[in-house]
Amino acid sequence: MKQHRVAACLCCAGAIVALASHLATAQGRQSAPAASPRDFSGFWELSFDSRHVPEANLLPAVTRAMRTERAKKDAYAIRWCNLLGMPFVMDSGRPLDIRQGRTAVIIVPENASGPRYLYLDRPGHVSEDIFDPTTYGDSIAHWEGDTLVADTIGFHPDRGIAAIPGGGYRTATSHLVERYRLLQDGNILSVVFTWTDPKMFRAPHTYEFRYFRLPADYEPRTWLPCDPFDDGRTQFLEGRAAGSPAR
Amino acid sequence: MSVAKLGAILLIAGTIPVAPASAQARAAAARDVRIEGHWVRKDVGGAGSFGGLADQIPPAQLTAEAAAGRGAGAGRGGGPGRATGPAPSGRPNPVGVPYIVVDRPCANPGRGNGALLINPDSGGIHIIEHKDEVILAGERGGVRRIYLDGRPHPNLAGRVPTLAGHSTGRYDGNALIVDTIGLTPGGVPGGGLRSPETHLRERIEAAADGKTMTITYTWDDAKIYQKPHTYSYVFDRLPAGSYAFEDWCDAGDPIEKQSIVPPPQKP
Numbered sequence: 001m002k003q004h005r006v007a008a009c010l011c012c013a014g015a016i017v018a019l020a021s022h023l024a025t026a027q028g029r030q031s032a033p034a035a036s037p038r039d040f041s042g043f044w045e046l047s048f049d050s051r052h053v054p055e056a057n058l059l060p061a062v063t064r065a066m067r068t069e070r071a072k073k074d075a076y077a078i079r080w081c082n083l084l085g086m087p088f089v090m091d092s093g094r095p096l097d098i099r100q101g102r103t104a105v106i107i108v109p110e111n112a113s114g115p116r117y118l119y120l121d122r123p124g125h126v127s128e129d130i131f132d133p134t135t136y137g138d139s140i141a142h143w144e145g146d147t148l149v150a151d152t153i154g155f156h157p158d159r160g161i162a163a164i165p166g167g168g169y170r171t172a173t174s175h176l177v178e179r180y181r182l183l184q185d186g187n188i189l190s191v192v193f194t195w196t197d198p199k200m201f202r203a204p205h206t207y208e209f210r211y212f213r214l215p216a217d218y219e220p221r222t223w224l225p226c227d228p229f230d231d232g233r234t235q236f237l238e239g240r241a242a243g244s245p246a247r
Numbered sequence: 248m249s250v251a252k253l254g255a256i257l258l259i260a261g262t263i264p265v266a267p268a269s270a271q272a273r274a275a276a277a278r279d280v281r282i283e284g285h286w287v288r289k290d291v292g293g294a295g296s297f298g299g300l301a302d303q304i305p306p307a308q309l310t311a312e313a314a315a316g317r318g319a320g321a322g323r324g325g326g327p328g329r330a331t332g333p334a335p336s337g338r339p340n341p342v343g344v345p346y347i348v349v350d351r352p353c354a355n356p357g358r359g360n361g362a363l364l365i366n367p368d369s370g371g372i373h374i375i376e377h378k379d380e381v382i383l384a385g386e387r388g389g390v391r392r393i394y395l396d397g398r399p400h401p402n403l404a405g406r407v408p409t410l411a412g413h414s415t416g417r418y419d420g421n422a423l424i425v426d427t428i429g430l431t432p433g434g435v436p437g438g439g440l441r442s443p444e445t446h447l448r449e450r451i452e453a454a455a456d457g458k459t460m461t462i463t464y465t466w467d468d469a470k471i472y473q474k475p476h477t478y479s480y481v482f483d484r485l486p487a488g489s490y491a492f493e494d495w496c497d498a499g500d501p502i503e504k505q506s507i508v509p510p511p512q513k514p
Contacts (some may be wrong), residue, residue, distance in 0.1 A: 025487050035311070041377050080499035081353070097392070099382050106382055108390050115384045117491055126490060134493035139510035140450050159495065217398055222360050222409050223389070228498040238350070 037146040037182050041187050043218040044211035045095040053207040056167035062200055070169045074161045081226035081238055084113045085135020085160030086152070086170065087193065090209060097220055098189075105141060105148070112223050118150045125153055133172060135160035148180040165193075166207055168200045187213045254355035280421045280453045283376040285485035287458055288367050297368070307439035307466070342512065345505040352503035361411030364391040365427075365447070366436055367480065373491050381416060381423060387494045393425050400428050405447040408443040409434065422452035439466050440475045448475075458484050 077084060084092070094110035105118040118141040125131070125138050131154050138154040155162075155170045164168040170176075179192040189211040195205045227233065235241040260393035294300045305424045306505040340346055351360050363370065365387045370387040379396040393416040412430035416423050427447040435441050459481055497503060 030341075041379065076499065082497055082499075083493065083495060097380075097382075099375050099377040099380055101377055102281065103283055104373075104375060105383060106373075106375045106390075108382065108384070109293060114493070115382075115390055117492075119490065122488060126488075132493075134495075136493065138490070159497075216396060219401075219413075220392065222407070227354060228352055247472070 005150050014103075014149065037186070038143060038148075039100050040148070040180060041098055041100045042181050042189075042216065043095050043097055043214035043220070044189050045214055046091060046209060047212055050210045050212070051091070051165070051207070052134070052210075053165045054205075056164065056195075056205040057202040059200060059202050062168065067169070070095055070162060071166060074169075075237070079234065081112065081228045083135050083160055085162070086116070086176065087136060087164055088161040089113050089116055089136070090191065090193075091165070093217070095214055096211070097218065106149075108220075110220050112221060112226055118148070125151075129156070133157070137174075137176070148182060150176075150178040150180065152176040152178070160184065164195055164205065166196070166205060168197070168205065171197055171199050173197050173199050179224050183210070189213070203224075249405040268375055280455060280457050281373050281376060282381075282423060282451055282453050282460055283337055283438075285372060285483060285489040285491070286372045286374065287484035288369060288372075289459070289483045291481050291483045299435060302465050303484065304437035304478045305476075306438045307435065309440065310469075310471060310473055313440055313471040327481060344491070345502075345508040347470070347504050348506040351498070353498040360409060361385075361417050363387060363389040364389070365411060365430070367482075370494065371485065371489075371491060372482065374450075381424040386490070386492050393423070403429055403443050412443075412447070419450075422450050425449040425451065435476065436464075437476060440465060441472065442472050444468065453484075456485050460484065 028175040036133075061209055067078075089107070089109050090096070090187070092111050092113065093111045097108040097110075099106050099108075101120075102119040103119065105120065108114040109115075113135075116136045116139070118139045122140050122143055127138060133154050133156040135156055137152040137156075139150050140151040141148050143149075153175050155172060155174050157170075157172040157175075162171075164170060174197040175196060177194045177196075179194075181190045181192075182188070183190050190208060191211065192206060192208045194204050194206040195201060232241065290300060292299075292303050294303060330364050337450060343477075364372065364383045367385065368387070370385055373384045374385075375382045375384070377395075379394070381393040381395060383393070384389040389411070391411045391414060393414040395416050395418075398415065406429060408429050408431040410431055412427040414425050414427040416425040418424070425448065427449070428445070429443050430441050430445065430447065432442050433440070441447070445466060448465040448467060450463040450465075451460065461479050463477065463479045466472060
């Protein structure tokens with residue numbers, strides 16, 4: 001009798017645990033973002049209240065004339081449909097598709113800027129003797145708890161849009177550290193950017209973007225065209241186009 | 248079976264975590280040869296040129312209707328083809344005067360939006376595998392997304408065709424099986440054609456030693472082909488520590504239009 005009672009209890013307990021497990025699984029499917037705090041793959045979008053960007057503390061040596069000159073180069077990059085690079089790609093006006101693989105995280109914007117990679121399988125940066133500076137630089141990343149820490153150097157000093165939110169611009173001596181972390185059950189991706197540069201900032205310049213997760217079935221849009229030989233576009237960008245009424 | 252045994256089995260079954268991921272994810276976890284990594288297309292037959300590579304592709308067997316209507320498609324992958332420069336004059340340029348070979352440099356929309364990942368050229372390809380999506384990224388022309396999350400293809404009615412189309416996939420052992428529709432009308436290697444309704448099936452598989460990868464393409468469309476049009480590309484895996492190059496091209500730089508500049512000639 002006692003054996004049967006134990007068996008019955010075991011049976012009930014097993015059934016309850018099995019049911020609970022399956023229910024948890026079913027709930028997990030409904031709230032997929034919470035699957036892993038160390039996988040922030042998904043489609044992410046900035047909103048109007050997504051940016052906390054304090055003013056950068058620039059070195060006195062960074063003159064207004066220097067900033068104006070740099071702004072002209074940024075305008076040139078837009079005018080000629082160049083690759084736009086960092087940090088622009090992280091706030092390009094359209095969602096980002098971020099996918100985390102075994103060897104790298106890829107960040108794909110919905111524009112012609114090309115994908116950005118954060119390499120997970122390299123202990124160090126590519127040697128400066130080999131690496132040709134790029135608009136994205138060379139990014140390597142590792143996990144610290146539930147935070148992915150990405151370290152980037154090797155920026156090209158002239159190419160792309162170099163303006164940094166809050167002030168200043170990237171140079172060949174810029175060093176960027178990003179900390180990626182999921183918040184609110186995986187529905188928000190916090191990225192804290194910290195720029196240091198002995199030629200630009202008096203102190204490390206830190207700001208944060210919070211991206212909102214889009215539905216899992218989101219489908220990215222085809223890029224909008226960017227034609228550097230479109231005269232009407234050029235006239236518009238250069239302020240030479242007379243406004244015409246909408247039809 | 249005794250009640251006690253049944254209870255024990257249920258208890259054990261209840262404590263074994265049921266993986267929230269799908270069979271796809273379990274299959275992915277079990278795979279030991281992955282396609283993730285850096286790849287570059289290989290000249291298997293030693294053709295030595297893009298024309299030679301193209302000649303290795305078996306000719307497509309078109310239906311009479313498709314053959315009669317061909318010519319509507321344009322350049323590689325359905326794109327408009329490379330913008331070219333002025334027709335050659337037939338006379339050599341003077342010393343120091345560059346040959347202008349491209350009118351509109353860096354502005355080839357046929358390469359963008361993942362088009363090159365349908366028909367890769369010599370640029371590097373970088374593949375990231377995630378359980379919900381595989382991304383094929385080219386150094387010259389955007390990305391292709393292959394959805395593994397079970398979503399169906401969209402209804403093509405009212406959908407604008409794209410250069411990379413809409414791709415869904417699943418794993419068959421180590422191979423990624425991809426189905427693509429919704430492509431822009433145009434040409435296909437081997438003299439084939441495609442329309443938005445054409446299915447492109449791809450089998451993407453790394454060799455057992457992981458050093459090479461084969462993509463077998465099969466174009467299937469009863470309106471276009473007498474039988475499915477199939478060919479393969481082979482890729483070499485780049486060494487560990489490789490990284491994606493940035494394909495910089497500045498349309499505003501006059502030198503992008505140029506070919507060689509005739510140097511001073513010895514008398």
